[in-house]
Amino acid sequence: MQSGTIFDIREFTVHDGPGIRTTVFLKGCPLRCSWCQNPEGMSPIPEIMENPSGKRIVGKLYTSEQLSSILNRQASILSDNGGGVTFSGGEPLAQAAFLAEVMDSLGNLHVLLDTSGYAPESDFRRVVQRCDLVYFDLKLMDRKAHIRHTGVDNSPILRNLSVLASMDIPFVIRVPLIPGVTDTDENLAAIAKGVNRLSGLIRVDLLPYNRAAGGKYSALRKQFCPTYDERRPVHVDLDVFETAGVKVRVAGTVQK
Numbered sequence: 001m002q003s004g005t006i007f008d009i010r011e012f013t014v015h016d017g018p019g020i021r022t023t024v025f026l027k028g029c030p031l032r033c034s035w036c037q038n039p040e041g042m043s044p045i046p047e048i049m050e051n052p053s054g055k056r057i058v059g060k061l062y063t064s065e066q067l068s069s070i071l072n073r074q075a076s077i078l079s080d081n082g083g084g085v086t087f088s089g090g091e092p093l094a095q096a097a098f099l100a101e102v103m104d105s106l107g108n109l110h111v112l113l114d115t116s117g118y119a120p121e122s123d124f125r126r127v128v129q130r131c132d133l134v135y136f137d138l139k140l141m142d143r144k145a146h147i148r149h150t151g152v153d154n155s156p157i158l159r160n161l162s163v164l165a166s167m168d169i170p171f172v173i174r175v176p177l178i179p180g181v182t183d184t185d186e187n188l189a190a191i192a193k194g195v196n197r198l199s200g201l202i203r204v205d206l207l208p209y210n211r212a213a214g215g216k217y218s219a220l221r222k223q224f225c226p227t228y229d230e231r232r233p234v235h236v237d238l239d240v241f242e243t244a245g246v247k248v249r250v251a252g253t254v255q256k
């Protein structure tokens with residue numbers, strides 16, 4: 001049986017997909033987005049967080065059976081409210097074998113995967129085929145800028161996006177609006193052009209920048225080092241999506 005490391009399970013969430021949901025945050029992420037709001041989700045192993053109210057360990061090991069039984073106990077209340085379970089992180093696909101096993105043990109629950117798309121294609125297919133809906137994050141279309149701001153090449157992400165469009169699973173593209181980085185006309189137009197013909201696309205969600213993004217870093221004894229000027233106002237030109245025929249909205253967010 002597979003085990004996985006979880007850093008939070010939030011019940012009764014209303015911004016992490018349709019209806020009322022339970023959101024499971026899997027620990028570990030191969031990206032290093034300089035704006036990440038969940039730095040405790042980056043490392044795959046448990047860590048100590050220390051704040052004025054005391055110390056706590058973030059990250060707990062669960063077997064797939066333990067996690068699925070917690071979620072199955074909530075199934076009727078979640079389903080009755082048009083909701084289900086959202087798997088977020090960190091990057092959930094970094095624990096693909098565990099996640100697939102958890103999903104296989106779920107009863108009649110709507111399953112949503114919130115992913116950066118950065119994973120081997122085999123892991124991506126293995127998990128996504130078990131999902132009802134995917135939230136797929138797109139940050140930067142320019143490869144060099146993507147490496148600079150997230151630490152990784154976007155080629156595997158764009159490849160998995162094409163795979164997703166071939167899988168007959170509905171999906172939402174989510175773009176975090178980072179001032180002067182992802183919110184430029186050039187980047188947003190490239191995203192609109194890159195997604196407008198993809199089969200299964202429901203819409204693009206633009207996620208407002210959270211100016212408290214750096215708050216948790218000191219509790220982990222890490223430094224928040226944004227690769228951009230936080231004081232710069234976010235600029236959004238929705239016309240680029242309308243021109244490309246893509247439905248867009250400014251949305252609430254899974255806090256990452």
Ligand code: SF4
Pocket residue numbers: 029030031032033035036037038041042089090091116256
């Ligand atoms: S923002 Fe998401 S993809 Fe980026 S480092 Fe944080 S958890 Fe990973």
